[in-house]
Amino acid sequence: MQPDGYHLAELNIGRLLAPTDDPRVADFMANLDRINGLGKRMPGFVWMMEGSGEPGTGNTENAIEGDPQLVSNLTVWEDVTSLERFVWGTVHKQFYERRAEWFELLGKMHFVMWWVPAGHEPTLDEALDRLDHLNAQGASEHAFDWAYLADAKMWRSHGCMPVAAE
Incomplete structure (x- = not known):
């Protein structure tokens, strides 16, 4: 249950199958600004970790563990319903469903959520600690997935199959 005065933070990481300038991930890279821009306009959106602002790069400059292909998305939402509406109720869902075209299977959980006080902008290090x-x-x-949230509904029919997160 969401504590009063708190928002929902989420981190999603993935390792691209190829460098960001490789044709194999071109469609993903070409749509980053579009999808991120949509997210920022969604009701309930609060904050997003930004990259350099260079068009078509999203947040890919914030490589994890020095690996330029290990990229992240870190956002804050007013509540779980707002995040679910964006993830599975917009064109984002089409790109989510194509993730196997662009990302390696990591072999462990790659997504985490946690509550943050309203106004807090989590760091990538903080988010990676939550994922760990x-x-x-x-x-x-302290750190949870969709299944932990009683208010989460859409993920049950649209979310990751267990094999994608193991």
């Missing part, structure tokens, strides 16, 4: 906690300890109030 989820992978090591399982879902808790």
